[in-house]
Amino acid sequence: MNSCAMTAPPAPDAPVVSNRLAKNAMRHASERVIEALLFAAAAVSVLTTVGIVYVLVSESIQFFQSVGLVEFLTDTQWTPLFDDAHFGIMVLISGTLVSSAVALAVAIPMGTVIAIYLSEFANPKVRELAKPILELLGGIPTIVFGYFALLIVTPLLQKIFPELPGFSLLSAGLVMGIMIVPYVASLSEDAMRAVPMSLREGSYAMGGTRLHTALHVVVPAAFSGLAASYILGISRAVGETMILAVAAGMQPNLTWNPMEPAATITSYIVQVALGDLPHGSIGYQTIFAAGLTLLLITLLFNILGQWLRRKFRENY
Amino acid sequence: MQANPNDKQAQIRALIARGKLKDALFAALGIICLGIGLVVIFALVADMAVKGAARFNLDFFLNFASRRATQAGILSAWVGSLLVMLVTALTAVPLGVAAGLYLEEYAKRNWITEVIEINITNLAAVPSIVYGLLALGIFVYTFGFGQSILSAGLTLALLILPIVIVSTREAIRSIPAMIREGSMAVGATRWQTCRYHIIPYAMPGILTGVIIGLARAIGETAPIITIGALTFIAFLPPVPFSELADGTRAGLFDWVMSPFTVMPIQIFNWTSRPDPAFEVNAAAAGFVLMAMVLTMNAIAIWLRYRLRKNIKW
Numbered sequence: 001m002n003s004c005a006m007t008a009p010p011a012p013d014a015p016v017v018s019n020r021l022a023k024n025a026m027r028h029a030s031e032r033v034i035e036a037l038l039f040a041a042a043a044v045s046v047l048t049t050v051g052i053v054y055v056l057v058s059e060s061i062q063f064f065q066s067v068g069l070v071e072f073l074t075d076t077q078w079t080p081l082f083d084d085a086h087f088g089i090m091v092l093i094s095g096t097l098v099s100s101a102v103a104l105a106v107a108i109p110m111g112t113v114i115a116i117y118l119s120e121f122a123n124p125k126v127r128e129l130a131k132p133i134l135e136l137l138g139g140i141p142t143i144v145f146g147y148f149a150l151l152i153v154t155p156l157l158q159k160i161f162p163e164l165p166g167f168s169l170l171s172a173g174l175v176m177g178i179m180i181v182p183y184v185a186s187l188s189e190d191a192m193r194a195v196p197m198s199l200r201e202g203s204y205a206m207g208g209t210r211l212h213t214a215l216h217v218v219v220p221a222a223f224s225g226l227a228a229s230y231i232l233g234i235s236r237a238v239g240e241t242m243i244l245a246v247a248a249g250m251q252p253n254l255t256w257n258p259m260e261p262a263a264t265i266t267s268y269i270v271q272v273a274l275g276d277l278p279h280g281s282i283g284y285q286t287i288f289a290a291g292l293t294l295l296l297i298t299l300l301f302n303i304l305g306q307w308l309r310r311k312f313r314e315n316y
Numbered sequence: 317m318q319a320n321p322n323d324k325q326a327q328i329r330a331l332i333a334r335g336k337l338k339d340a341l342f343a344a345l346g347i348i349c350l351g352i353g354l355v356v357i358f359a360l361v362a363d364m365a366v367k368g369a370a371r372f373n374l375d376f377f378l379n380f381a382s383r384r385a386t387q388a389g390i391l392s393a394w395v396g397s398l399l400v401m402l403v404t405a406l407t408a409v410p411l412g413v414a415a416g417l418y419l420e421e422y423a424k425r426n427w428i429t430e431v432i433e434i435n436i437t438n439l440a441a442v443p444s445i446v447y448g449l450l451a452l453g454i455f456v457y458t459f460g461f462g463q464s465i466l467s468a469g470l471t472l473a474l475l476i477l478p479i480v481i482v483s484t485r486e487a488i489r490s491i492p493a494m495i496r497e498g499s500m501a502v503g504a505t506r507w508q509t510c511r512y513h514i515i516p517y518a519m520p521g522i523l524t525g526v527i528i529g530l531a532r533a534i535g536e537t538a539p540i541i542t543i544g545a546l547t548f549i550a551f552l553p554p555v556p557f558s559e560l561a562d563g564t565r566a567g568l569f570d571w572v573m574s575p576f577t578v579m580p581i582q583i584f585n586w587t588s589r590p591d592p593a594f595e596v597n598a599a600a601a602g603f604v605l606m607a608m609v610l611t612m613n614a615i616a617i618w619l620r621y622r623l624r625k626n627i628k629w
Contacts, residue, residue: 027505030507031505031506031507034507035418035422035506035507037414038414038415038417038418038422039418039422041410041411041412041414041415041418042414042415042418042419042423042432043432044411044415044474044477045415045432045435045436045439045477045478045481046431046432046435048439048450048474048477049435049438049439051450051453051454052442052446052447052449052450054453055449055450055452055453055454056446056449056450056453058453059453110349110352113342113345113346113349114346114349114350114353116342116346117342117343117345117346117347117349117350118346121339121342121343121346122343122346130350132614132617133350133353133354133357134350134353135613135617136357136610136613136614136617137353137356137357139528139531139532139535139609139610139613140357140360140535140606140609140610141534141535141536141537141580141605141606141609142535142536142537142538143535143537143580143583143584143587143602143605144360144364144535144583144602144605144606146584146587147364147583147587147598147599147602148356148359148360148363150587151587151595151598152359152360152363178352178353178356181349181353182353209335209336209338209339210339210342211335211338211339211342212335214342232441235441235443238443239442239443239444239445239446240443241443241444241445241537241538242537242538242580242584245538245584246584246587246588266443266445266538269445269448269449269538269542270445270538270541270542273448273452273541273542273543273544274541279457287449287542288449288453291445291446291449294443294445294446295442295443295446298441298442298443302438302441
């Protein structure tokens with residue numbers, strides 16, 4: 001299809017002209033076919049979304065035919081595989097929220113400080129060196145972080161808090177925070193670098209120090225970008241799976257105390273998938289209901305992020 | 317109100333000194349935070365290397381998983397990881413590059429394009445375990461691929477598709493319009509322009525994105541556990557045309573339907589065992605996985621660095 005015009009010999013006489021027109025028509029047709037193929041490839045991403053929503057919603061509908069929505073949202077026990085089955089999703093949500101809160105308490109301050117340092121203080125050489133390090137940190141597989149949390153961080157924390165159990169939301173959350181730092185830092189830094197130089201120069205001209213300028217001029221100006229990076233951090237934390245499955249224990253536990261072990265939405269899905277549940281059973285359907293809950297939580301945060309961005313967007 | 321000029325000067329000097337001190341303190345804080353990140357990477361690699369040192373021999377790479385920790389190896393895991401990555405790359409690269417090409421070079425500004433773009437942004441924020449649930453519902457049960465290398469490869473391909481698409485688009489966008497105009501001015505069609513100019517020039521950028529995507533995919537555990545990959549596999553997928561146990565010959569693509577395990581699942585399995593002997597195996601396997609992922613990431617970073625340095629339009 002691509003040999004036609006490029007390699008066609010130069011036309012010496014009249015009949016070739018019409019021949020070339022015919023080739024043009026063919027060229028046109030093959031162009032259309034290629035465009036359609038490329039469009040189909042782009043449409044795969046839309047199909048993925050449709051597939052995700054279809055699978056989660058259709059299995060959840062079957063689930064909610066046997067379990068009421070009110071029970072799902074208000075029950076304080078989560079024992080779907082026991083004879084006395086309870087389906088209180090709040091139990092799993094509490095684990096997810098507590099571990100995410102611990103992670104964000106680490107990731108947001110650290111990420112913001114690193115971003116401010118790299119964008120406002122560091123000289124270009126340090127920045128060139130630091131960005132790849134952050135990128136490598138962000139590329140470490142989560143299962144390796146899980147190993148780190150269970151076998152290195154937990155024993156260390158137990159020296160400080162002797163009563164800390166072998167599995168806890170605290171150590172999983174702390175490591176999750178370290179994992180999220182690179183995402184928050186690099187997005188925040190991009191946002192701060194986009195603030196025009198004239199704003200900083202204005203501040204310096206008024207006698208502001210670097211720190212003053214960073215905290216009172218650059219951060220407010222870049223706030224919508226910072227908010228977006230925090231929201232991304234939250235979605236990462238809420239959706240993180242392996243660190244929690246390895247280091248936070250997998251027993252459902254309605255708690256707001258990070259020192260306790262607890263299951264999260266994601267680690268529950270892993271736990272069920274590791275077992276051998278028959279396709280179509282109620283236990284099998286619970287993971288889709290849990291997955292739908294997870295997706296709705298991340299969606300909620302994303303909408304919040306979009307709203308924050310629009311509300312605090314500064315145009316220069 | 318008559319201030320002593322010396323007094324005033326001293327005050328201002330003190331103010332400046334305080335400001336500089338605060339600047340220095342904050343810079344130190346920034347370096348400490350960066351240092352924590354560096355320490356974590358270093359501690360991880362060092363801990364795994366030291367703990368796993370006892371297992372670094374050829375047997376570890378050539379043995380199957382075993383109930384006895386000292387005899388257990390990662391043969392089925394690394395072969396599985398490699399084969400799953402092969403399926404992932406063969407799916408995600410053509411799809412991602414084609415989608416990126418469409419959005420940059422072909423798409424008209426209309427609502428369909430907008431839907432696709434918003435969709436790609438949102439997919440990047442979907443938790444990976446949700447892709448696992450998608451695969452469980454669609455690939456494993458609806459399409460009947462079962463818990464196979466094919467299901468896992470396709471799942472990870474969908475997962476890294478946004479990464480490949482975004483990096484392809486960025487690479488294409490950095491090619492100046494004059495290249496396209498020059499190509500079309502000598503009579504090339506749109507596709508010929510893409511085939512002979514846009515794709516080759518964007519290749520290094522695309523490759524960077526593909527490597528980063530694959531590095532992410534090779535470390536992903538959650539979606540593969542969700543589709544129900546087994547943790548204990550003591551055989552390899554059938555080699556094409558080899559003789560099977562029942563005397564027939566394996567087809568060229570039989571391996572894609574084979575059950576499998578991958579490196580992260582093997583590590584997860586060993587980490588969650590109470591017997592500390594398996595901790596050593598987990599450390600050694602973790603070190604191998606880290607080495608794979610960090611090497612891939614380092615290649616990508618180096619590639620991008622060279623790219624920025626060398627290309628001047």
